[in-house]
Amino acid sequence: MTSRNLFRTLSASTVQIVLNQFLGLVVFYLTSRFLSKTDYGELNWTIAFVSVITAIFSLGTDFIVLKRIASGHNIKQITGLHIFHNLAAGIVLVSALFITRHFFPGFFLKHYLLTSVGLSVLITFLSSPFKQLANGKEAFTHLAVMMISNNLVKGVLLSLLILMGVFQTEKVVQIFIVAAVCELAVSLLLARKKFDITLVPYFNTKKYFSLVKEALPQLGVMIFDSTLARVDWILLGIVAGASVTAEYSFAYKIFEISRLPMLILAPVILPKFVRYFSNEQLSQEKTAELGLLLRIEAFLSVLIPIFFCITWVPLMNVLTAGKYSTSSELVYLLLAVSVPLHYFTNFLWTMAFAQRQMRLTFYITVAVSLFNVLLNVILIPLLYATGAAIAFSVSTVLQIILYKYFVKQQQVKVRLTPLIVSIIISAISVFIAKKIFTNVVISTSAGLLLYLCAAYMVKLIRKDDITQLKKLLSR
Secondary structure, X not given: OOHHHHHHHHHHHHHHHHHHHHHHHHHHHHHHHHOOHHHHHHHHXXXXXXXXXXXXXXXXXXXHHHHHHHOOOOHHHHHHHHHHXXXXXXXXXXXXXXXXXXXXXXXXXXXXXXHHHHHHHHHHHHOHHHHHHHHHOOOHHHHHHHHHHHHHHHHHHHHHHHHHOOOOHHHHHHXXXXXXXXXXXXXXXXXXHHHOOOOOOOOOHHHHHHHHHHHHHHHHHHHHHHHHHHHHHHHHHHHOOHHHHHHHHHHHHHHHHOOHHHHHHHHHHHHHHHHHOOOOOOOHHHHHHHHHHHHHHHHHHOHHHHHHHHHHHHHHHHHHOOOOOHHHHHHHHHHHOHHHHHHHHHHHHHHHHHOOOHHHHHHHHHHHHHHHHHHHHHHHHHHOHHHHHHHHHHHHXXXXXXXXXXXXXXXXXOOOHHHHHHHHHHHHHHHHHHHHOOOHHHHXXXXXXXXXXXXXXXXXXXXXHHHHHHHHHHO
C-alpha cells in the first residue's frame, strides 16, 4: 500500500467514523429532545430488544465472512452465502413478528413500535454482506459511504420534521425505515460498482453449513455483547424511569464518541492481524510493530476523555441548556475509565480472532455479560445511573483481565504497562488542571499539555512513532 493509498484509507475510515458518530449524536439528541419521554423510552427499549434478536438471527456470520474475504476466499461465493443467510433470516424474523403479533396482541399494544422499528433494523441487517465485503477487501471509501448513509438520511429528515413543526413518533419511525432502505440501496450499488460482479444470494449446502459451524461460537459473543451494551438501558428504564435513562444514555453516547480513535483504527487493523497471525511465527520486526501499536493506542485512548472530563459541566450547560450537565458528570467520569481499557480489549480480541480462538471469545463474553447483568441488578436499584456506570466499568476491568490471561501470546506478548501509565498520567493531568485553573479554556489546554509532556517523558510516545506507525499501516 502506497503512502497515498494509506492516506486515503485512513481518511475514509476517519470520515466514516467521525461523521457516523456526529450524525448518530444528532439523531440521538433530536429524538431525546423532541419526543415525549414515554415515546423516547419505548423507542430505546425497542431498538435494544430488536438488536439482540437480530444478533441471534445473524448466527455470528458477519465476522467469519469478513475473515474469509480478508483471507482471499472467493468473494462472489462467500458474499452470496452471506446474502442468502441474511435474507432467509430476515424472512423468518418478519414472519415471527407477525405471527407473534397475532397471538399476543396485548404485548404489541404495550410495545407499539416493535413491528415498525423491527422492520427498519431488519432492512439494515440486509446491508451487512455488502459492508463486510468492502471491509474485508479494504475498500474503506466505499465502506464509509455505506455506513454514513443511514444516519445521514435520518439526520436530514428529522431536521426537516422540526422545521415543519411535525416531529411525531409515527413520522420518526417512518424515517427510520426510509433511512434503512437508502442504506441498503447505496450498499448494493457501491459493492457492485467497486468489484464489478453480480451479487446475488448463493446457496451450497456444504459451504453454507461450514460457514454456520465456524460462526456459531461468534454467535454467543454477539448475543452477550448485545446484552453487555444494552442491559443497563433496559433495567434503568424499568427501575429508574425515563429521565434517569436519558441522563445515562446521554453520558454513554459521549463515552462512545470518546472511543473515536479506536473505531477509526479497528477496521484498518483487523485484516492485517488476520494476515500476520496466519503464519506460525511472527518476525521480530512485526512483533516490534505490534508493540508500537499498543503504545500509540495507549497514548491516544485518553485524549478525548481528558477533554470531556475537564469541560463537562460548562460545555454541557451550553449545549443542552443545563439538561445534561451536573446530573450526568459523574456517570461520564465512571464510563471514561473504560475508554483506554476498551482499546486493549479490542487489541486482544483481534488477536484471539486472528488466531482462531473463537470459543475463548465466547466464554469470556458470556462470563463478563453475566457478571455485568448481576452487578446491574444489584447496583441500579441502589444508585440508578451511577450504579449502571459502575457495573459497566467493573465489567470492563474483568473483561481485559480475562483476555490478558487467556489469549495466546506466544507470538507477541501484550503488556499492560502502557495502558496503566496512560491512565495514571491522564488522571493526574486532569486533577492538576481542574485544581489550579478556573477558566475552562486554560484548564483544558493545561490538562492536555501536561499529559503530552508526561507521555513524552515516560516514553509513551517517541519522536519517530508517526513514521513507524505509517510503515505498519502501509504493509
